[in-house]
Amino acid sequence: MAMVMIGVDPHKASHTAVAIGAAEQSLGQLRVRASAVQVERLVGWAQAWPERAWAVEGAGGTGHLLAQQLLAAGERVLDVPPKLAARVRLLATGNTSKNDPNDARSVAVAALRSAGVREVRRDDHAAVLKVWSKRYQDLGRARTQVACRLHQVLCELLPGGVPGQITAGQAAHLLDAITPADAVEEARWELAAELTDDLRGVDAQIRETRKKAATAVQAAGTSLTRLFGVGPVIAAAVIGDVRHVSRFPNRDHFAAYDGTAPIEVASGGRKIHRLSRRGNRRLNHAIHMAAVTQIRYRHSPGRAYYDKKLAEGKTGKEALRCLKRQISDAIFACLQADARRAAAARSPGGQPGHHSGSRAAGLHPARRLFGQATPGPATHPTTPAGTDAPAAFPAPLPSRASEQPGPGPGTARPRSGASRRP
DSSP: OOOEEEEEEEOSSEEEEEEEOTTOOEEEEEEEESSTTHHHHHHHHGGGOSSEEEEEETTTTTTHHHHHHHHHTTOOEEEEOHHHHHHHHHHOOSOOOOSHHHHHHHHHHHHHHOTTOEEOOOOOHHHHHHHHHHHHHHHHHHHHHHHHHHHHHHHTTSTTOOOSOOOHHHHHHHHHTOOOOSHHHHHHHHHHHHHHHHHHHHHHHHHHHHHHHHHHHHHHTOSGGGSTTOOHHHHHHHHHHHOOGGGOSSHHHHHHHHTOSOEEEEETTEEEEEOOOOSOHHHHHHHHHHHHHHHHSTTSHHHHHHHHHHHTTOOHHHHHHHHHHHHHHHHHHHHHHHHHHHHHHHSTTOOTTOOHHHHHHTTOHHHHHSOOSSOSOSSOTTSOTTSSSSTTOOOOOOOHHHHOOSOOTTOOOOSTTOOSOO
8 A cells, every 4th residue: 555644734722634645635634622632533543544654744843742642652753844834835736725624735745745854753852952942042032021121111210221231139239229209210110120020030040941951961961062162051952953963964964954054146157155044043043152152262262263264354244154164063073973972872782982983073173173161171071981072172271261151141242343143
């Protein structure tokens, strides 16, 4: 029997499934309510097609729980990006109305036509890192919002307000020196006091989340934190979004995924490369923060590379993009080394460190360029001696930057004309 592809359009309250054959002909459809028996109903309905696969739209988002439940039931599940399904619907003929059955059919067609659709895997430790990484980012946005509101209220209480960044302790000290003159100023003073308490609470949550992310990264045993400027928060963001580095054939594919590879624009004899706005923007932001941290400290090898690009005539933004690509290559090399070490630990009788491929990866120029973020012994504390981890990184000079776990929500701007924008 030919393979049957079942496309699923997941929603919060219901899921719509449409089965199609190899010729893209519709074989049936089913709509189930989101409940504890949703998978039983879907699998029972699909028993008529023993050779089947499920294509879930956004298996890392709204369809995550359903995809994981189908995997637990022994089904084969594919993750179809919403943009890919939208292209199928855009180019389709006939009934192209925007509804759940048509969306589910577009998902199934996209899975049949595309050879690059990723197969969903069971959640592992990388999912834990993604949870705390997203939590950290959300808290950073919340802190920025509270700080902006506090700035606005203080501008109405003090001439000029507070220049630069503001902390809860600084705001409380200023409020203690203010005596409201009337009911309006007293209301504004009380609002500023409440916002100061909110800011103090968000700061405490950020610290706690950073600790949880650091614990999860340490349990992962990754070597990413040995790259200068990559602390637990950035390492959690990278591993949480990449998950399995084996799905990238080489560093160029990885750079295209994280948006650090330029896009070629060619027409006739004219060929240029422009900034890429594609790829995983969370991963791109994590690499951007690592690059900004390296540029900020003059003793870092990344700052030397950045200055070299400036001397070659590149602008600050162009030099920053070049540095981000180098960091992307270094991150890819670390992830590969971690994957090989994990595979060697799982294999019976494996000998970590005696792998020709790992030795070759250890000679990668990007891994010689960017040193570990913490001064001290070259051997990573979670890496046994003799493994293929990037222990050959040169250690940078001791400084305050070396003691920081990584950039937080309020990282300083890079110097020498560099911009915070990717």
